Amino acid sequence: MVVHTQTPRLEKLRRGVMELYISDHPLDCLTCAANNDCELQDTAAEVGLRDVRYGYDGANHLGAAIDTSNPYFDFDPSKCIACSRCVRACDEVQGTLALTIDGRGFASMVSAGQTGDDFLSSECVSCGACVQACPTATLQEKAVKEIGKPERAVVTTCAYCGVGCTFRAEMRGEQLVRMVPWKDGKANRGHSCVKGRFAWGYANHRDRILTPMIRESIDQPWREVSWDEALGFTAGRLGAIKAQHGARALGGITSSRCTNEETFLVQKLVRAGFGSNNVDTCARVCHSPTGYGLSKTFGTSAGTQDFDSVMHADVILVIGANPTDGHPVFASRMKRRLRQGAKLIVIDPRRIDLVRSPHIAAAHHLPLQPGTNVAVLTAMAHVIVTEGLADEAFIRERCDWDEYQDWARFVAEERHSPETLEAVTRVPAHDLREAARLYATGGNGAIYYGLGVTEHSQGSSTVMAIANLAMATGNIGRPGVGVNPLRGQNNVQGACDMGSFPHELSGYRHISGSAKPARCSNRTGASRSIPNPACASPTCSTPRSMASFRAIYIQGEDILQSDPNTHHVAAGLKAMDCVIVHDLFLNETANYAHVFLPGSTFLEKDGTFTNAERRIQLVRKVMEPANGYADWEVTQALANAMGLGWNYTHPSEIMDEIARLTPSFAGVSHARLEAEGSLQWPVNEAHPDGSPIMHVDGFVRGKGKFVVTDYVPTDEKTGPRFPLLLTTGRILSQYNVGAQTRRTANTVWHPEDLLEIHPPMPRTGASRMVTGCA
Amino acid sequence: MDPGRLTYMANQIARNLAAQGAAAVEATCQHLRDFWDPRMKAAILGGSRAGLDPIARAAVERLV
Numbered sequence: 001m002v003v004h005t006q007t008p009r010l011e012k013l014r015r016g017v018m019e020l021y022i023s024d025h026p027l028d029c030l031t032c033a034a035n036n037d038c039e040l041q042d043t044a045a046e047v048g049l050r051d052v053r054y055g056y057d058g059a060n061h062l063g064a065a066i067d068t069s070n071p072y073f074d075f076d077p078s079k080c081i082a083c084s085r086c087v088r089a090c091d092e093v094q095g096t097l098a099l100t101i102d103g104r105g106f107a108s109m110v111s112a113g114q115t116g117d118d119f120l121s122s123e124c125v126s127c128g129a130c131v132q133a134c135p136t137a138t139l140q141e142k143a144v145k146e147i148g149k150p151e152r153a154v155v156t157t158c159a160y161c162g163v164g165c166t167f168r169a170e171m172r173g174e175q176l177v178r179m180v181p182w183k184d185g186k187a188n189r190g191h192s193c194v195k196g197r198f199a200w201g202y203a204n205h206r207d208r209i210l211t212p213m214i215r216e217s218i219d220q221p222w223r224e225v226s227w228d229e230a231l232g233f234t235a236g237r238l239g240a241i242k243a244q245h246g247a248r249a250l251g252g253i254t255s256s257r258c259t260n261e262e263t264f265l266v267q268k269l270v271r272a273g274f275g276s277n278n279v280d281t282c283a284r285v286c287h288s289p290t291g292y293g294l295s296k297t298f299g300t301s302a303g304t305q306d307f308d309s310v311m312h313a314d315v316i317l318v319i320g321a322n323p324t325d326g327h328p329v330f331a332s333r334m335k336r337r338l339r340q341g342a343k344l345i346v347i348d349p350r351r352i353d354l355v356r357s358p359h360i361a362a363a364h365h366l367p368l369q370p371g372t373n374v375a376v377l378t379a380m381a382h383v384i385v386t387e388g389l390a391d392e393a394f395i396r397e398r399c400d401w402d403e404y405q406d407w408a409r410f411v412a413e414e415r416h417s418p419e420t421l422e423a424v425t426r427v428p429a430h431d432l433r434e435a436a437r438l439y440a441t442g443g444n445g446a447i448y449y450g451l452g453v454t455e456h457s458q459g460s461s462t463v464m465a466i467a468n469l470a471m472a473t474g475n476i477g478r479p480g481v482g483v484n485p486l487r488g489q490n491n492v493q494g495a496c497d498m499g500s501f502p503h504e505l506s507g508y509r510h511i512s513g514s515a516k517p518a519r520c521s522n523r524t525g526a527s528r529s530i531p532n533p534a535c536a537s538p539t540c541s542t543p544r545s546m547a548s549f550r551a552i553y554i555q556g557e558d559i560l561q562s563d564p565n566t567h568h569v570a571a572g573l574k575a576m577d578c579v580i581v582h583d584l585f586l587n588e589t590a591n592y593a594h595v596f597l598p599g600s601t602f603l604e605k606d607g608t609f610t611n612a613e614r615r616i617q618l619v620r621k622v623m624e625p626a627n628g629y630a631d632w633e634v635t636q637a638l639a640n641a642m643g644l645g646w647n648y649t650h651p652s653e654i655m656d657e658i659a660r661l662t663p664s665f666a667g668v669s670h671a672r673l674e675a676e677g678s679l680q681w682p683v684n685e686a687h688p689d690g691s692p693i694m695h696v697d698g699f700v701r702g703k704g705k706f707v708v709t710d711y712v713p714t715d716e717k718t719g720p721r722f723p724l725l726l727t728t729g730r731i732l733s734q735y736n737v738g739a740q741t742r743r744t745a746n747t748v749w750h751p752e753d754l755l756e757i758h759p760p761m762p763r764t765g766a767s768r769m770v771t772g773c774a
Numbered sequence: 775m776d777p778g779r780l781t782y783m784a785n786q787i788a789r790n791l792a793a794q795g796a797a798a799v800e801a802t803c804q805h806l807r808d809f810w811d812p813r814m815k816a817a818i819l820g821g822s823r824a825g826l827d828p829i830a831r832a833a834v835e836r837l838v
Contacts, residue, residue, distance in 0.1 A: 171806065248813075460789055503809055510808065549811065710793035712786075 164611025293463025299701025320452020
């Protein structure tokens, strides 16, 4: 059969359709924001439309009011051709189903939410998928209207969450006009969320500090100085402190928002320059249990799957994560799989959106008492083992059989049964049993977890308990299964990979160097071994221990806001002789700083980020740094002010050094990333093209290790004096401490933090549950 | 270093590893060896062991 798509008859029909469209369309092309970027305009030209026989005086929509309620885009119904693309984008790509075509025939109109809603008051989550799909200027970014049509574009990687979406940063001159999700991006597959798509205004916010500042003591006002003076002042102070108190009096905190190359340089500065292992990163208080737990059980400190894997999952178990708010672009893919029929188990004290949303309903929601993760997972293991649901063939082939038997005996004890533990977990035993059976027997089982696991007591034990479940059921080593930590910040995986912990060099090589000498190479090839772990984060020190800790270099993290126990952190910082804050804004930590070094945004630098699926992606400079220097250049300048003699001319040279020192990055280079788009570590001789899925033929550590994980109640109990149980959660429009998102129009959705108070639960007596936001 | 805090932390580690039975002492010791700052190790080695649970105490003694 031959199908003809271009015939005189078809051309006439097409022209007729276009004629009808144009008869009810504003003829304002020259002043329209979508001029030359409009499919309606292009198609009218393609079909040769030269005249509209019907005139323009008939019934039309030209007077329809424009909905300007959304802070980032307008909806102009007069330009709508009711093609339904926006509705389909919302349904099929985003999965929110906020849009519909209201009315029939000529009255058909795109509508957000219910009658009377505008875009802002509707369920629309402002992901931008509808705007991207719109063929006309009906849904149009306000920035394009205000600034004009972009002239050039640079593909780069988002600096918000750990999904690692790639975007086309569309520019007009040196001004960013819009961020459009890149269809070839392997993490986001052309989708975006409100933060990455629209909330980039912080980059040029008036609060940004662009000039270095110093002060002798924190009770003095800041004094703006030149870069040379600031760096000289800083190097002098650090040198004097080192001379007086020794190398261990100095430390640094790397940033999970900065690039791999920048993070690597900060830890190198601490180790090779300061001379200590006093380096730490935000993962200390978020996903260090992931590093520990997965390293112990599987042999690597990272998730096992790529994001695409979720499309092969039959049962999805989400524990301690709220993907629709924390990792929305990945959540959209997860929801698509759920709409296709995959089953969902949610283990969370809160009824997160995934539990029940349009066309999605969790098969099981286990609303556990906060702090009882290990008990719930051990009870699930009890069911799997005692009901004979374990995958013995997989375990015998891939895991240590003796360790499995020890573990199986442990979990099979009656004290771990769902019925016994119900008093602790408050999860109905029957529901828990059904959930365990579903995970073990429902086909490909994939576990996704977040800070509800790792930022709790027994975080490491919970991660190992999760790994135990996956191994016991054979859910490792192929698409659709696995253990998947949803990492928080854009480069928190990379920051961990780059040796940001005191006990590890890049690639998780322990500094004791039992296998190979722990090296902290400089450019001349010299190596030094630093045998002891140390600690830089005030969180893991006591105020008294801070007496021996006199100086700290903090890049891109507001530890006073993000670390627990603010008073504790403040006391530690206040006790120091030199606090150097390297950031975009004068954050709360800067109240205790002696030096402020202006930072650069992700738009102003080259480098790489590594996302939650171990995907290394290029960050490309789309504009010159407003502060004059990219962050890696500032760190290098500080190193050189201390006499280290670094001479990197581009971040690609730093990555080359990382590749030389880090086995899992051996095959990574900027040139390769440029050619291939992205690579998932390990990239080495055994895996030259990277590793989308890990542990395919065997675990990195050899045999998978079952670790016995006993539930240990938290010391933080409720009682008459502290009657409230507090826990944190995610908010779609906000990110981390809000340094970025609170300087954007995202505050429209979340003007202030709120405590959500659960109604008193009769069964729990005085205990109440209150949820804050983070 | 606050000796009381270090004792509390060592006991927490030991409690989490106690279910490993005979391996618990070595696992606790290895944890302290791998992850504790030298100042923390020196402080717990030099301090009173009165508040340490049996597993934690044995681990600290093995740390010497």
